[in-house]
Amino acid sequence: xxxxxxxxxxxxxxxxxxxxxxxxxxxxxxxxxxxxxxxxxxxxxxxxxxxxxxxxxxxxxxxxxxxxxxxxxxxxxxxxxxxxxxxxxxxxxxxxxxxxxxxxxxxxxxxxxxxxxxxxxxxxxxxxxxxxxxxxxxxxxxxxxxxxxxxxxxxxxxxxxxxxxxxxxxxxxxxxxxxxxxxxxxxxxxxxxxxxxxxxxxxxxxxxxxxxxxxxxxxxxxxxxxxxxxxxxxxxxxxxxxxxxxxxxxxxxxxxxxxxxxxxxxxxxxxxxxxxxxxxxxxxxxxxxxxxxxxxxxxxxxxxxxxxxxxxxxxxxxxxxxxxxxxxxxxxxxxxxxxxxxxxxxxxxxxxxxxxxxxxxxxxxxxxxxxxxxxxxxxxxxxxxxxxxxxxxxxxxxxxxxxxxxxxxxxxxxxxxxxxxxxxxxxxxxxxxxxxxxxxxxxxxxxxxxxxxxxxxxxxxxxxxxxxxxxxxxx
Amino acid sequence: xxxxxxxxxxxxxxxxxxxxxxxxxxxxxxxxxxxxxxxxxxxxxxxxxxxxxxxxxxxxxxxxxxxxxxxxxxxxxxxxxxxxxxxxxxxxxxxxxxxxxxxxxxxxxxxxxxxxxxxxxxxxxxxxxxxxxxxxxxxxxxxxxxxxxxxxxxxxxxxxxxxxxxxxxxxxxxxxxxxxxxxxxxxxxxxxxxxxxxxxxxxxxxxxxxxxxxxxxxxxxxxxxxxxxxxxxxxxxxxxxxxxxxxxxxxxxxxxxxxxxxxxxxxxxxxxxxxxxxxxxxxxxxxxxxxxxxxxxxxxxxxxxxxxxxxxxxxxxxxxxxxxxxxxxxxxxxxxxxxxxxxxxxxxxxxxxxxxxxxxxxxxxxxxxxx
Numbered sequence: 001x002x003x004x005x006x007x008x009x010x011x012x013x014x015x016x017x018x019x020x021x022x023x024x025x026x027x028x029x030x031x032x033x034x035x036x037x038x039x040x041x042x043x044x045x046x047x048x049x050x051x052x053x054x055x056x057x058x059x060x061x062x063x064x065x066x067x068x069x070x071x072x073x074x075x076x077x078x079x080x081x082x083x084x085x086x087x088x089x090x091x092x093x094x095x096x097x098x099x100x101x102x103x104x105x106x107x108x109x110x111x112x113x114x115x116x117x118x119x120x121x122x123x124x125x126x127x128x129x130x131x132x133x134x135x136x137x138x139x140x141x142x143x144x145x146x147x148x149x150x151x152x153x154x155x156x157x158x159x160x161x162x163x164x165x166x167x168x169x170x171x172x173x174x175x176x177x178x179x180x181x182x183x184x185x186x187x188x189x190x191x192x193x194x195x196x197x198x199x200x201x202x203x204x205x206x207x208x209x210x211x212x213x214x215x216x217x218x219x220x221x222x223x224x225x226x227x228x229x230x231x232x233x234x235x236x237x238x239x240x241x242x243x244x245x246x247x248x249x250x251x252x253x254x255x256x257x258x259x260x261x262x263x264x265x266x267x268x269x270x271x272x273x274x275x276x277x278x279x280x281x282x283x284x285x286x287x288x289x290x291x292x293x294x295x296x297x298x299x300x301x302x303x304x305x306x307x308x309x310x311x312x313x314x315x316x317x318x319x320x321x322x323x324x325x326x327x328x329x330x331x332x333x334x335x336x337x338x339x340x341x342x343x344x345x346x347x348x349x350x351x352x353x354x355x356x357x358x359x360x361x362x363x364x365x366x367x368x369x370x371x372x373x374x375x376x377x378x379x380x381x382x383x384x385x386x387x388x389x390x391x392x393x394x395x396x397x398x399x400x401x402x403x404x405x406x407x408x409x410x411x412x413x414x415x416x417x418x419x420x421x422x423x424x425x426x427x428x429x430x431x432x433x434x435x436x437x438x439x440x441x442x443x444x445x446x447x448x449x450x451x452x453x454x455x456x457x458x459x460x461x462x463x464x465x466x467x468x469x470x471x472x473x474x475x
Numbered sequence: 476x477x478x479x480x481x482x483x484x485x486x487x488x489x490x491x492x493x494x495x496x497x498x499x500x501x502x503x504x505x506x507x508x509x510x511x512x513x514x515x516x517x518x519x520x521x522x523x524x525x526x527x528x529x530x531x532x533x534x535x536x537x538x539x540x541x542x543x544x545x546x547x548x549x550x551x552x553x554x555x556x557x558x559x560x561x562x563x564x565x566x567x568x569x570x571x572x573x574x575x576x577x578x579x580x581x582x583x584x585x586x587x588x589x590x591x592x593x594x595x596x597x598x599x600x601x602x603x604x605x606x607x608x609x610x611x612x613x614x615x616x617x618x619x620x621x622x623x624x625x626x627x628x629x630x631x632x633x634x635x636x637x638x639x640x641x642x643x644x645x646x647x648x649x650x651x652x653x654x655x656x657x658x659x660x661x662x663x664x665x666x667x668x669x670x671x672x673x674x675x676x677x678x679x680x681x682x683x684x685x686x687x688x689x690x691x692x693x694x695x696x697x698x699x700x701x702x703x704x705x706x707x708x709x710x711x712x713x714x715x716x717x718x719x720x721x722x723x724x725x726x727x728x729x730x731x732x733x734x735x736x737x738x739x740x741x742x743x744x745x746x747x748x749x750x751x752x753x754x755x756x757x758x759x760x761x762x763x764x765x766x767x768x769x770x771x772x773x774x775x776x777x778x779x780x781x782x783x784x785x786x787x788x789x790x791x792x793x794x795x796x797x798x799x800x801x802x803x804x805x806x807x808x809x810x811x812x813x814x815x816x817x818x819x820x821x822x823x824x825x826x827x828x829x830x831x832x833x834x835x836x837x838x839x840x841x842x843x844x845x846x
Contacts (some may be wrong), residue, residue: 031585246476247476249479249481250476253482272695275531275695281533282702284705286710287707291701291704
């Protein structure tokens, strides 16, 4: 979100809160979020993709909602109206093609209206056929989750993305020669997929709250948290959506302050740090060891201020509309060990992985006869979770190593805590020791995380390893 | 819980503070104070040439028009250099600044590499105060500021383009420092585009809002200090570039000048004279810088992209006459470098060409005797 976009959407949020109230409030939120889905979608080199990707997002959301909703609730009036609202919105956005203003809502000119209407008719027909089924097989949600994961892999794995990009270029009548994996830039897909998987899994486990189509769409594409989270749990989101907890002036005061802080973090601090933070170009140019450390620290701070600044803006915008989004960062760089760091860095992402991967895997391994030792279970679960988080950023060796770096770090931290626990008890009467140990812990944790970012920011593992050696004065 | 009343008070106070800070900023001379606060020569090594850059992300550099900040970032102001050295400053355009050359490959870099000694035994240290744009007024503005930091000698490289009257205030550095130009103009009665230099900045232009770009540039210059210290890179070095034109247009025109206007009055000789008045007794070497002499199409009527033969020949003659009449240390290097040693412009030299030029300057400097 650029600065002017943030201000524009903050203004829209204020208007929504003040003037779009009562029964029309949720329609207003749905309209703005749907428009934002198309508006924020970046330009793709594949023709019309910046229209089709948000449209496909809405399709995925519709299917997901269909799967989690009992058959007798699907045809309720509110849901049919929401479907109609979506169809009209899509057609209207496609119709901007004929206004003559380039990129009024979408990044480039939308496709002709005929294929859009055709696609809607096909999807609507499919929906009608599905509605005739009284009950869908239980594995249908699993298929949907699998499909989302496949999409994830396609987008995050450059080779596959290249292939799909080329195929899409050919399909749209373009030459495939210039195609690259960055052809498919799908705004917020990671976060949309997390929310969809969360609801599908909760539905499978019988924990899913009842939610109508309109609320579900707003939950998945709520515009402040669309591009980079936080990843809200649906039941918590619905509470604020249905009934804002605080008065308008309170939300405006707190939301406005969060937006101001976020803007400062993102557009002043992070943008300044980006001028000298480590990246794949300057890594080959740097000569001095001392300044290399400065560049690594700058990157560590850059990624924090950029991301937490964005989260502040998202939380602030949500607050303007009366919705409390969860916190994503809680001073992660001043935590005294790696476990605490991960409990306070991208909190909603780690909670998601804990709920849907780490805990189920731990339970499964604990029940398995092959893993009798709790230590090995800790090692496997922590390393596997962190590698998965690494792969979420992109399917590459560098991200695997970054995940491994943190997985092993968490395991060592766990073992160290266990080992020192008895000694620590004996030292409880020495507060100075705890303070000192805390400071040393912060120093070590920050540096461990900062060095880990080297794997994260440099796509070539050989270059990253060479640079780490350079930082240590070796080679 | 907050109330509407509370929110109203916050907005009102914020607006009042905003107006107050802007007014105070405009009333005072804070920018000139801020521009002298610099991490260069303290935290980061001083830059070996003025900040200039069009692609910030690749050059780790930027063009800013704040002369104080430019000087504060330059190694010329490094106090550690002290009295042990003989300080020679080089003035001129992008050929002195060193487009496409690393700091070591520039004229000053190569002269420093020679480790020359002045006749009293002090090591001669050459400082690159060139700046990419062709204007003698720009050079004089830099020279006037440089005099505050006690140079011992000036080498001033010029070419016909820097004498053209209409080029004098077209340099962004000049256009954005009209106060300095105005002062020079009054002091030395310069013939500079009067309406432009009479334009005073308005109140809004002096507020934080009006100067936000300048303030951001000051901060960015300091932040790029890290990259300068870490990499020693201060410009973008493209893998390929378009070589200077060899085949030329059959155009004999030079601006709108007639042959009679290629004279000390028609060209900015008053500005060069102002420069000599500023330096007073300091030794100055005036050099007509080398340029590409084309052998391609229409080279019988033009020397290169810049100059038709008639205009340049006329200029050389009057500069030579002017130097003799005023007893200046003048060297005409116009044809010193072969055509193969030019890069992307008729005045930009390759490292090898620069080395040849530096060698020639070394010989000239050897003739200087102790006073």
